[in-house]
Amino acid sequence: MDEPGGGGGRRRGRRPGSPNTREAVLAAARSAFATHGYGKATIRSIARDAGVDPSLVIQFFTSKEDLFRASLELIVGPPEDVAASVAAAEGTLGTRMATFYFGLWERSETRPALTAMALSAASEPEARNAIRQLMGRQFIGPIAEHIGAERAARRVPLAATQLLGMAFLRYVVPTDPMASMPVADVIQVVAPVIDRYLTGDLDAVLTAELRPFGAAGPG
Amino acid sequence: MDEPGGGGGRRRGRRPGSPNTREAVLAAARSAFATHGYGKATIRSIARDAGVDPSLVIQFFTSKEDLFRASLELIVGPPEDVAASVAAAEGTLGTRMATFYFGLWERSETRPALTAMALSAASEPEARNAIRQLMGRQFIGPIAEHIGAERAARRVPLAATQLLGMAFLRYVVPTDPMASMPVADVIQVVAPVIDRYLTGDLDAVLTAELRPFGAAGPG
Structure with missing residues (x-):
């Protein structure tokens, strides 16, 4: 989706910091995580794929974890x-x-x-x-x-x-x-x-109360 | 478990090809797969951990896949x-x-x-x-x-x-x-x-017959 008008065009392509930049970063992140998994995808490579500076990625998403979460939300x-x-x-x-x-x-x-x-x-x-x-x-x-x-x-x-x-x-x-x-x-x-x-009624099969959702122990 | 008697002892340690060698290889394989996962565990490193020649590993187990299967059977x-x-x-x-x-x-x-x-x-x-x-x-x-x-x-x-x-x-x-x-x-x-x-009766919820267990498609 292009920005109508384009914003005057000092440079070709997306303006830094525009909503389209965020979209482009998210699309690149989603693709990088799907292709390489979380561990091997890097902010640097995602920025390169989106055609933006890595600092812009961090401006929109504070960390790789945050970017991953946003990519997941995009899918779900x-x-x-x-x-x-x-x-x-x-x-x-x-x-x-x-x-x-x-x-x-x-x-x-x-x-x-x-x-x-x-x-x-x-x-x-x-x-x-x-x-x-x-x-x-x-x-x-x-x-x-x-x-x-x-x-x-x-x-x-x-x-x-x-x-x-x-x-x-x-x-x-x-x-x-x-x-x-x-x-x-x-x-x-x-x-x-x-x-x-x-x-369903789980009382008959449970001897202990179910703890609410959350991480258990380290990790 | 040591072999009683030891077999005369030209060399210290387990005899090549004895049942104990097989056990040692399996124990090393199980540990290697648990620590490094399938992809990174190698026959060579498993042989080294077991103190045997890699050719002996292949003598007992024809391939890494076979060794993995035997390790799983050891656990299950x-x-x-x-x-x-x-x-x-x-x-x-x-x-x-x-x-x-x-x-x-x-x-x-x-x-x-x-x-x-x-x-x-x-x-x-x-x-x-x-x-x-x-x-x-x-x-x-x-x-x-x-x-x-x-x-x-x-x-x-x-x-x-x-x-x-x-x-x-x-x-x-x-x-x-x-x-x-x-x-x-x-x-x-x-x-x-x-x-x-x-x-249970699954007929009411199934529109198609259940295919028997097996791999589906490539992979």
Whole structure:
């Protein structure tokens, strides 16, 4: 998307500091993280790909972790999208959450980035922090409106174990039967599991209270 | 474990080609894969750690992939262990399978190796092949005796999505509430999910037949 008018043109290309610069940096970051993973992508190389000075990248995003978080948000979309999806009329809460989640993975333009980011989370503590914040903002928040904030902070992560494990064996390490199932079947297979975690009665199986979502111990 | 008698001792240490050599190589391999991951562990370095010639490693294990598979089997134990665990009297099949699986992860001496191997599977096709073979032999086989071979090949992988996702967020990237739950609670939380995948009625939610376990597409 070009800026209409272009701003007078002392130099060709994007103006430093314009909203388009931010977009260009984010696009370069998303591509760099998807291609190289968190550890090997650098602010310097992202700035070069975006055609800007590294200092400008830091002006918009204070750190590589912040840039990674913004790239993830670009892929997952704003929390309002999750909220709209879980507020939609059809199906149980679990069905709607699964529909939103697998919708992200099914798009061929977002899948490689999600795969790279999931792998980064496993090896890079900063990427892990960014994904934890994303989980809080994009998923626990919107679902809290439906089941309560306290409950969401304890139960959405349980739902994440099922969603993540399915995504891993369907998309990251494609394995049958998961890889060849129609996505509608995937959603219907996991939906009751998600519903149980989000709203089911777990009292009979738990001996200890569920701690709210958060990092446990170092890392 | 020393060989009693030692074999006459032209040289100190283990005899080339003895069962103890194989054990030493396996122990070194397991440690190397756990520390460096599949990609960076080499036959040469494993041979050095075991105090043997690299050609001896190849004599026992035809390739790095084969060595990795044998290391995994060393950690997971023989199929008979899974079979004995799922044949045990207490609890549903899902409870027993979860008990065996989380039992592996709970041991502090096997957890780092399992973590490294799980991460290797994501990035290394050879490690992935080895884990697929392990899955077939150590899990699908023993459970087939309880629910039938056809059904096990289609359903055990679905159960794996839940077990793997929980292990990932409990052990690999420790996240609450999963990381702080007593393991007994973890088992009881996932057991009904595993039971549903192994023996539940999925006809109502599936539009397509479940393909049997296997790699899907390239990689």
